[in-house]
Amino acid sequence: MRILVFSPEKPYSGAESIVSVKFIRLLKNHGHEVVFVYHDRDFQYKSREDVYNIMSNGVGIENKILKNLSNKLKKVPLLNRIYLLDTLFWIFKAMSFGLKYNKKSNIDIIFSRVMPIYGHYPAFFLKIRYPKIRWVSNWSDPLPKVNAPIPYGKGLKGKPFFFEKYILENFFKICDFSTFPSDRLMLYYQKFFHSIQGKSYVVPHIVLDVKHTKKSINRNRPFVISHLGGFGLRSPVLFIEAFRSFNDMYPNHNIVIRFIGPSEETVNEKIHQLELSNLILVEGVLPYEKTLDIIQDSDLLMIIEAKMEEGIFLPSKLMDYLQMNKPILAISPTNGILNDLISNYGGGIIVSNSSKNELIDKLKFILENQEFIRNCKNEFDSTRLKALFSEDEVYRGLNHILSI
Template sequence: MKGKRLLVVSWSLPPLLGPRSIQVGRTLKQLAANGWDCTVLSVDTDSLPANYAKDNFLAEHYLQNYQVIRVPAPPWLQLLNLVRRILPQFAPMPDNQTIWVKPVLAKVEALLFTNTYDAVLTFGHPWSDHLIGLEIKRKWQIPWVAHFSDPWADNPYYFRLSNFQKAQMETFERSVIEAADMVVFTNSETADLVFKKYPAEWKTKAQVVPHGYDRNLLGYLKKNDFREGVLRIIHTGNLYGLRTPQGILEALRLLKEEGKLNEGLDIVFLGRTKNREDYIEFCKRHGIEVVKFMPTLPYLESLQIAASADVLLLIDAPAASSSVFLPSKLVDYMMFGKPILGLTPNDGVVALLLDEFGFPHSDPQDEKRIAEMLLGIWDKHNSRGFDFSQKFDSVAERFDIEYTTGTFETLLGAVIAG
């Protein structure tokens, strides 16, 4: 397997239940299937506090054909998590996983004493994974690919960080980008945002590999029949911070007041919703009986519920300017071949992609537009007017994990070849 040995660092990996963990596990499984020999350093999930969600199915499905070395997290991680919630200005940078850097580097040194690798691959978030890659690059000069996904120092949602902490983020990011041989993003808009503050010649390091969906998961799911007079809209995943259901609930309130709220609607929010009781009370106060909040479920169960949807709902945070975030949830939704309703900034990556599909979208806070979209979707659904299959397939195939990993391994090969 000459030229295809990877040393990978990713805190996030199954059985951890989260978007980054799933995407990393999915990519590594496909790389291994394509002949790459991957050794992965990841956190020992048994060392984590109990509030870290885990799912054994994810481990069974994605931890295949590559070696995983588990490095325990130091026992004071939970204390740092508490500090970050209560006194964020005193939290370590770039994240609490910075306490994991030294134990991993000690493991790396032991591995490199008896093994050679053609390249190092680090996955952030957490960003501390890239600090590990930076030290490996400085000490051993192995070709290094840093996978960013989202923006780092340019993230507009760092509301609670001090100016000093933001400056630290900028310093860390610059050091990583300067040293890395390649920096991978999930869309070109994020790459442009990050690299606009650096020398133009650095931009050659930026490459794009989208998130990927795993169509093999469909084999675990039951098919659902069309239901006359019922329109089921489902949102999967957690809602917190600026990502809230308030916009669509306000739209339902408008429809209720205008006598246009059809009781055949069935809107489900699956996952943890911050201030959930407040939203339930809002629905009761306005006589909205078509909304249901469900807790986080095991991964396969959540997929089965998503598969039962007539329309899948995506909710993003509002943005004052163009949004560069491409949530992996949107890509996962593609697997189901269902219409997608997007509550997302009108100027952004998600809106552009939904336009390619021909799916409706609205600013998350535009309740009138959201109400109009709900009425339009109801009419199309009951007339069976969702005819999008040809356009859908041509766009969605770019996000199949086999296709995206094929792009990724070509880039890895180029880095190794120098």
């Protein structure tokens, strides 16, 4: 089957692009001919993994003049909007490539992936031009942004711009299928886009079937809890405060925290204020391949979610953690997808992201159960959880769409 994928983020520029690369790899591993179009820019994250395999059929679209102007004028009011011209250029060139590729090879199916949202535009125009080509749009975050759950947006009561809502409604009407990484996100979309009901599916993120040599456990080293990625609204401040209290109660503990990702001033200030710089290590952004090594060297991997009434997001970092067979510490809403998964399939522990006392209690529990955690015993065994996101399991669900 000939498949064209529009995914603006260049590999391996961040979470969205890493998810897309894994998706493309899954399609190729099952014998599909895949070409993907991305926005070729310079990014902070880089990796050689799969580059020759994945990017051999990749098409990077870039206008260096617009890119340079965007960089130079990004702090100038009004003129900083020139990045929109760069976006329009990409949409036009991506659509032009799609037209040429279809004339040459007869596309069977188009996948468009976000974020950013403009990844859907070339697919939208190609579907209008060639109605018989199937189009599957993927949605990893709520749109319009104003309708994202609080604190990311104003929830279902938010009032989006007319044009944004109009475009999204047309996307959903014209595309053949819409996919979402979690059932909760899919149901959230269905609350304000009724046209996707009956043609929406859950296609979760993928845990690659990659074998890793298990390192021997050095029980004399500190017990390491690591968090990978940025924070933003997923603030670790409550956890840091709980860790300070835990440290006061158990001054001889052996737990060390590692934060790998963009440095954030409020986080650094809190760590310094509470005199935890020797126990909470902020290590900045690292290449994707290096983060996999850090996961392997850690004992427990942390996910922090924003305070929401319902956790509808499936964090992509969960797949990297599971790929290395590591247990999870999920600091999440009690009503949410991570709570559902860990409660039903094991693989770690869940704790409310609203209670400092619960966090202290869980840190005490971790201190007392380090051997079970390091050996992935009992509730820390991630085997069943990992199986949900295996390549075979995800493709089984995806194949239903491909075969219709």
